[in-house]
Amino acid sequence: xxxxxxxxxxxRQPILHDFSYQFxxxxxxxxxxxxxxxxxxxLRAVTDLIPASSGKVLLDGKPYAKNKRKLFFxxxxxxxxxxxxxxxxxxxxxxxxxxxxxxxxxxxxLGVRExxxxxxxxxxxxxxxxxIVAMYLVSxxxxxxxxxxxxxxxxxxxxxxxxxxxxxxxxxxxxxxxxSHYSSEIKVNNLHRLVLHKQKMHEVKQ
Amino acid sequence: MSYLAFQLKKxxxxxxxxxxxxxxxxxxxxxxxxxxxxxxxxxxxxxAKSEIAYRQKEINRQQRLLKHDKQKSKTEVYxxxxxxxxxxxxAVKQDKQVQKAANKGNWRKAYTIMWQQKKxxxxxxxxxxxxxxxxxxxxxxxxxxxxxxxxHEPLPYESQDMPVTGWQFLLQLNQQYxxxxxxxxxxxxxxxxxxxxxxxxxxxxxxxxxxKNNLMISNTIAxxxxxLGSFLAINLVLFIVASLIYGTGSLAFPYIVGQYTGxxxxxxxxxxxxxxxxxIVLQVLTFIFEVVLVQFLARxxxxxxxxxxxxxxxxxxxxxxxxxxxxxxxxxxxxPMTYLNAVDIVSGNLGMNYQNxxxxxxxGLLTLCxxxxxxxxxxxxxxxxxxxx
Numbered sequence: 168x169x170x171x172x173x174x175x176x177x178x179r180q181p182i183l184h185d186f187s188y189q190f191x192x193x194x195x196x197x198x199x200x201x202x203x204x205x206x207x208x209x210l211r212a213v214t215d216l217i218p219a220s221s222g223k224v225l226l227d228g229k230p231y232a233k234n235k236r237k238l239f240f241x242x243x244x245x246x247x248x249x250x251x252x253x254x255x256x257x258x259x260x261x262x263x264x265x266x267x268x269x270x271x272x273x274x275x276x277l278g279v280r281e282x283x284x285x286x287x288x289x290x291x292x293x294x295x296x297x298x299i300v301a302m303y304l305v306s307x308x309x310x311x312x313x314x315x316x317x318x319x320x321x322x323x324x325x326x327x328x329x330x331x332x333x334x335x336x337x338x339x340x341x342x343x344x345x346x347s348h349y350s351s352e353i354k355v356n357n358l359h360r361l362v363l364h365k366q367k368m369h370e371v372k373q
Numbered sequence: 374m375s376y377l378a379f380q381l382k383k384x385x386x387x388x389x390x391x392x393x394x395x396x397x398x399x400x401x402x403x404x405x406x407x408x409x410x411x412x413x414x415x416x417x418x419x420x421a422k423s424e425i426a427y428r429q430k431e432i433n434r435q436q437r438l439l440k441h442d443k444q445k446s447k448t449e450v451y452x453x454x455x456x457x458x459x460x461x462x463x464a465v466k467q468d469k470q471v472q473k474a475a476n477k478g479n480w481r482k483a484y485t486i487m488w489q490q491k492k493x494x495x496x497x498x499x500x501x502x503x504x505x506x507x508x509x510x511x512x513x514x515x516x517x518x519x520x521x522x523x524x525h526e527p528l529p530y531e532s533q534d535m536p537v538t539g540w541q542f543l544l545q546l547n548q549q550y551x552x553x554x555x556x557x558x559x560x561x562x563x564x565x566x567x568x569x570x571x572x573x574x575x576x577x578x579x580x581x582x583x584x585k586n587n588l589m590i591s592n593t594i595a596x597x598x599x600x601l602g603s604f605l606a607i608n609l610v611l612f613i614v615a616s617l618i619y620g621t622g623s624l625a626f627p628y629i630v631g632q633y634t635g636x637x638x639x640x641x642x643x644x645x646x647x648x649x650x651x652x653i654v655l656q657v658l659t660f661i662f663e664v665v666l667v668q669f670l671a672r673x674x675x676x677x678x679x680x681x682x683x684x685x686x687x688x689x690x691x692x693x694x695x696x697x698x699x700x701x702x703x704x705x706x707x708x709p710m711t712y713l714n715a716v717d718i719v720s721g722n723l724g725m726n727y728q729n730x731x732x733x734x735x736x737g738l739l740t741l742c743x744x745x746x747x748x749x750x751x752x753x754x755x756x757x758x759x760x761x762x
Contacts, residue, residue, distance in 0.1 A: 214580055216575045216579070216580070235582035242577075245572060246572050246577050248383055248569055250386040250387045250388070255379070255382055255386075258374040259376075262374050264582060265582075286386070
């Protein structure tokens with residue numbers, strides 16, 4: 168369980184005020200909000216990348232810093248080192264997260280295998296996003312924090328991705344928290360929609 | 374793949390690494406080429422030849438004076454000139470003997486004559502009292518010690534002004550060029566590596582399920598492999614090239630070292646071999662210092678350009694500032710940046726130039742080790758403070 172207790176966030180301006188929620192395993196959470204309203208900052212605060220003004224986040228009862236292997240978060244393709252290859256990243260993630268996921272099998276999901284040994288500097292935006300998806304799956308982490316992961320993916324790839332995420336939630340009991348612009352196309356089981364508006368985040372009925 | 378292997382991949386797959394090293398190799402290769410071209414003018418025989426030409430000119434001039442002043446044959450000046458001609462003729466004779474002996478490879482004889490000449494010069498120069506006199510006395514003393522060493526150990530002559538043999542060329546590179554040029558390249562590559570995990574001032578490496586100390590140690594090892602590996606690669610390539618052309622030279626060949634004790638310079642000669650080991654020790658410590666410093670700056674600034682700028686200002690900047698700003702020379706022994714030029718530190722050249730007794734190999738070890746330790750503690754503290762937040 169990812170427990171958020173009275174979390175308040177402030178960067179240049181207040182982002183979130185006194186938010187409490189429990190993100191449970193086997194559930195899919197979609198966070199929707201207008202651009203610049205703080206979806207990414209929320210994910211950063213959960214992973215201690217930025218400090219919270221107040222409140223705390225517990226991952227299965229412990230602070231995130233003591234339970235990092237349970238969660239995977241890779242915010243943007245800008246974080247990729249362009250001199251490395253997909254294989255370098257995937258092998259690294261698999262080893263660091265002590266994952267027993269079959270790397271070879273994951274290469275086929277979105278077609279990463281075709282360019283697995285090509286330096287990232289030669290990738291298009293879509294290819295980079297597919298690599299990031301593969302990194303999430305290869306990590307074998309229990310919690311995925313995905314920030315607009317479908318950016319740059321074509322319709323077919325998005326459909327494959329949502330189907331796979333649905334499997335991750337229903338069959339592997341993963342907890343997925345995803346921010347996305349394409350809100351209407353998410354068709355997965357156990358879906359919860361949260362809206363961040365005027366510093367308040369709350370779940371909305373579908 | 375371990376974090377260390379991942380970091381090393383970043384280094385080896387970055388094209389800027391081989392490009393920077395290739396440029397350095399090209400520059401240093403040009404130095405070797407220039408040395409090879411001018412080296413014949415700096416051999417023992419060439420030195421003797423130019424000395425003969427100079428003395429011969431002096432003799433001719435003095436003989437013209439004698440002819441001109443024939444009527445004053447009883448005067449003191451006349452006798453002095455005659456004595457000077459005799460002295461120059463003896464010197465020419467000695468220089469011809471040096472030339473002949475060196476050509477035949479009879480180094481002991483050549484060095485003995487040179488040593489005797491320098492001994493005479495020392496007697497003459499010891500009368501000088503002004504500042505120029507002191508410098509000239511130091512130079513004569515250096516030459517005297519140099520030929521005294523070779524007179525006892527007659528090794529084939531190797532030029533140290535325009536060196537071409539492997540070991541001597543390495544020493545020249547590490548004294549005149551690499552301390553500054555390589556430091557710039559090393560700081561650039563280290564900044565690229567150690568700031569790679571920072572994006573929008575966020576430390577993304579902290580998302581990795583690794584202990585903070587483990588991260589720091591891996592980063593340090595990767596940085597050391599990068600700098601030391603590049604440094605060794607450059608030195609090795611140039612050593613091999615120089616050795617293929619003119620041979621490695623002898624590790625027993627003398628190197629002049631000196632230090633200031635009690636306000637007086639103390640000069641002696643030691644073998645190049647024993648000298649190089651100390652240089653390597655100091656150089657490795659300098660690299661470790663640069664790695665931890667850049668890592669610390671990366672943590673503070675969380676951005677490539679500010680970290681690189683401050684690193685350049687702090688390391689080569691402060692080193693050069695010490696040459697210009699006189700008050701800095703008094704405290705420079707306790708600044709780790711002073712020890713970039715390990716050859717000049719171990720040889721005592723810098724200590725004598727700055728007239729700073731504390732500037733030596735031992736204080737270098739102490740200062741660099743303490744600085745590395747202090748910066749490492751600061752890095753750990755910054756992690757701890759961040760974690761507490």
